[in-house]
Amino acid sequence: MLYRFQSRASSDFVMLETHARQLFDIVGKSPSAQGIITVEQIPGAISAIEAALAREKSNTHNHDEFAVEDHNHDAEKQHVALHQRATPLLHMLKESLAENKDVTWTT
Structure with missing residues (x-):
């Protein structure tokens, strides 16, 4: 499943469920089908x-x-760190705050 994040102050972006759930946990939001950060x-x-x-x-x-024993080296190169996953949302939040706009998401 994909989550689409939207704000009237920023471009939309899409994130895989696994990565979005981690960010929801960090910001204290439920990973529901739709939501808002006011x-x-x-x-x-x-x-x-x-x-x-x-x-x-x-x-x-x-x-x-x-x-890591039996770890595929190519898969290791594909690891996406938290800072890479969080950057689009962090930028959206900052732009939305500057323009006084909510951030929403849908699946």
């Missing part, structure tokens, strides 16, 4: 994502470069 909730969502990114960056055990 303008009033955006500062907290931005802070939560930035805190999660700081934790990821400081976690020295959170690297995929470590060898």
Whole structure:
């Protein structure tokens, strides 16, 4: 399943369910078929994502470069870190806050 994030202040983007669920958890939202992050909730969502990114960056055990038995090297190259997944939403949230617009999503 895909989630489509939308805001009147930013371009839409689509995210895989697995990645979107992680971001929903970070910002404290339920991964429902549709939802909203209101303008009033955006500062907290931005802070939560930035805190999660700081934790990821400081976690020295959170690297995929470590060898894993029977791990496919090509799959390892395809790993998408949290900062890569969070960047589109973080940009949308900041642009939406600047223009006083809500962020919504649908499946």
